Amino acid sequence: xxxxxxxxxxxxxxxxxxxxxxxxxxVFMVILGLPILTAxxxxxLLTGPWxxxxxxxxxxxxxxxxxxISFLSLLFAFPLSLGTSVLIAVLAPRGVALAMKRxxxxxxxxxxxxxxxxGIFLLVPIIRELxxxxxxxxxxxxxxxxxxxxxxxxxxxxxxxxxxxxxxxxTAVAALGGSRIDKLIHxxxxxxxxxxxxxxxxxxxxxxxxTMISLMVAGNSVGLPQSILDSxxxxxxHIGLIIxxxxxxxxxxxxxxxxLLLYLMTSIMVVIIRSLHFRAGVRGW
Amino acid sequence: MKTKIxxxxxxxxxxxxxxxxxxxxxFAEHCITAIVGPSGQGKSTLLTIINRLWEDIPAxxxxxxxxxxxxxxxxxxxxxxxxxxxxxxxRRKVGMLFQTPNPLPMSIYRNVxxxxxxxxxxxxxLVDHKVKTALRQAFLWKxxxxxxxxxxxxxxxxxxxxxCIARALIMEPEVLLxxxxxxxxxxxxxxxxxxxxxxxxxxxxxVMVSHYLDQVKRVADTTWQLEDGRLTRI
Numbered sequence: 235x236x237x238x239x240x241x242x243x244x245x246x247x248x249x250x251x252x253x254x255x256x257x258x259x260x261v262f263m264v265i266l267g268l269p270i271l272t273a274x275x276x277x278x279l280l281t282g283p284w285x286x287x288x289x290x291x292x293x294x295x296x297x298x299x300x301x302x303i304s305f306l307s308l309l310f311a312f313p314l315s316l317g318t319s320v321l322i323a324v325l326a327p328r329g330v331a332l333a334m335k336r337x338x339x340x341x342x343x344x345x346x347x348x349x350x351x352x353g354i355f356l357l358v359p360i361i362r363e364l365x366x367x368x369x370x371x372x373x374x375x376x377x378x379x380x381x382x383x384x385x386x387x388x389x390x391x392x393x394x395x396x397x398x399x400x401x402x403x404x405t406a407v408a409a410l411g412g413s414r415i416d417k418l419i420h421x422x423x424x425x426x427x428x429x430x431x432x433x434x435x436x437x438x439x440x441x442x443x444x445t446m447i448s449l450m451v452a453g454n455s456v457g458l459p460q461s462i463l464d465s466x467x468x469x470x471x472h473i474g475l476i477i478x479x480x481x482x483x484x485x486x487x488x489x490x491x492x493x494l495l496l497y498l499m500t501s502i503m504v505v506i507i508r509s510l511h512f513r514a515g516v517r518g519w
Numbered sequence: 520m521k522t523k524i525x526x527x528x529x530x531x532x533x534x535x536x537x538x539x540x541x542x543x544x545x546f547a548e549h550c551i552t553a554i555v556g557p558s559g560q561g562k563s564t565l566l567t568i569i570n571r572l573w574e575d576i577p578a579x580x581x582x583x584x585x586x587x588x589x590x591x592x593x594x595x596x597x598x599x600x601x602x603x604x605x606x607x608x609x610r611r612k613v614g615m616l617f618q619t620p621n622p623l624p625m626s627i628y629r630n631v632x633x634x635x636x637x638x639x640x641x642x643x644x645l646v647d648h649k650v651k652t653a654l655r656q657a658f659l660w661k662x663x664x665x666x667x668x669x670x671x672x673x674x675x676x677x678x679x680x681x682x683c684i685a686r687a688l689i690m691e692p693e694v695l696l697x698x699x700x701x702x703x704x705x706x707x708x709x710x711x712x713x714x715x716x717x718x719x720x721x722x723x724x725x726v727m728v729s730h731y732l733d734q735v736k737r738v739a740d741t742t743w744q745l746e747d748g749r750l751t752r753i
Binding site for chain 1: 570572575577606607608609610611614615617619621622623624625633634636637638683686687690
């Protein structure tokens with residue numbers, strides 16, 4: 235076998251393993267969650283309240299918690315990331331841009347628990363005093379902190395896609411009397427929006443999948459939140475809390491439904507965004 | 520013959536390397552001036568110091584003075600490196616064409632109209648008229664008039680280069696800088712561009728870098744050679 239062929243095979247194997255593991259996780263969760271799914275309680279599970287003392291294991295509040303926290307954090311993080319990446323890739327002087335890029339890279343390596351810790355001691359008191367409402371542990375607190383957590387990933391992907399815009403396009407704009415802002419608006423942003431979509435998808439996935447931050451600063455209340463200043467529990471936080479206390483109760487079994495749901499929500503969102511992306515890509519701009 | 524561009528004592532360095540040593544030259548109005556010479560002598564760089572495009576390149580340094588006699592200034596030349604004179608105004612009067620055609624990834628129409636957009640001209644009828652005129656001047660109108668909304672990147676190399684000429688012409692520039700404009704084209708496309716240049720001479724002053732001596736012989740009025748950092752008229 236030639237070397238090229240060998241490498242090809244090895245890569246194919248790696249791709250197959252990673253693809254299969256995703257599928258097998260899904261199958262695993264369906265099998266384990268099957269008792270709850272077939273018992274006909276699935277819709278109750280999705281729409282009901284969480285009240286184990288009364289034998290009700292609904293996860294409605296956690297679904298709402300997960301969705302509001304992740305989308306709110308994306309809402310905060312997107313403008314922040316777009317601005318930072320524009321600064322790094324287009325506007326800032328070379329030295330400053332490089333320093334900022336290094337800092338952002340470094341931020342991706344900070345463990346989430348550190349963010350959570352800082353959040354508890356810095357952000358939670360601020361929110362508590364600012365809004366004079368509850369403990370300061372709320373959807374807003376978690377979303378703000380998550381925004382900082384997911385921004386570096388988004389920034390790096392945005393910067394990468396900005397830098398991949400062919401130089402000849404930028405030279406063309408400059409030679410026609412365009413400024414750096416003109417390059418940004420007329421060429422860089424339109425050319426790199428597939429990268430912007432990718433960054434958004436990954437960031438949303440990260441926000442929805444993150445456990446530690448919501449567990450530490452969202453307050454973990456099981457009630458249905460009425461505003462973003464209310465305490466809330468996410469699906470991931472819920473799984474973490476129950477799993478740490480239990481392994482064979484009915485509560486525990488309901489977790490598989492949570493896991494399945496998280497999996498489906500993330501997958502569906504990725505598929506929707508990708509298909510939009512694909513259709514637009516074919517049409518051109 | 521009236522002078523359009525004057526270079527006085529131009530020295531230019533890149534890092535520690537001195538590229539031009541005290542260049543002095545004058546290029547006449549409505550003429551085609553060719554710049555020839557071996558590769559790697561900075562012929563392209565010489566063009567970019569006339570529209571200040573080199574300023575984006577780090578570690579470069581320029582000394583000397585460049586004056587351009589712009590229309591409507593009563594015979595006083597404009598020092599293009601005057602700090603009060605913005606680069607974008609200069610680049611609207613001094614257009615440039617590159618070795619490889621560089622249309623933007625948008626429709627043919629939007630490519631040609633792009634400089635007007637940058638200049639903030641929005642009048643739909645005026646833009647339509649100017650796009651049409653520029654495409655005619657660039658000998659491209661007949662080939663693209665039925666597909667103005669097609670992506671410009673599907674045009675052939677020669678058509679793309681003529682599209683870039685149309686895009687440069689739409690601002691009615693007084694000077695056109697051409698950096699080996701036919702080097703990526705086949706001989707037929709090359710011939711069309713050469714004929715085009717001869718007609719453009721009526722409205723612009725053209726400074727062209729070329730590798731092909733026979734091309735220079737066919738189109739140029741005056742020829743300068745760049746070698747060892749010095750520019751000499753031949």
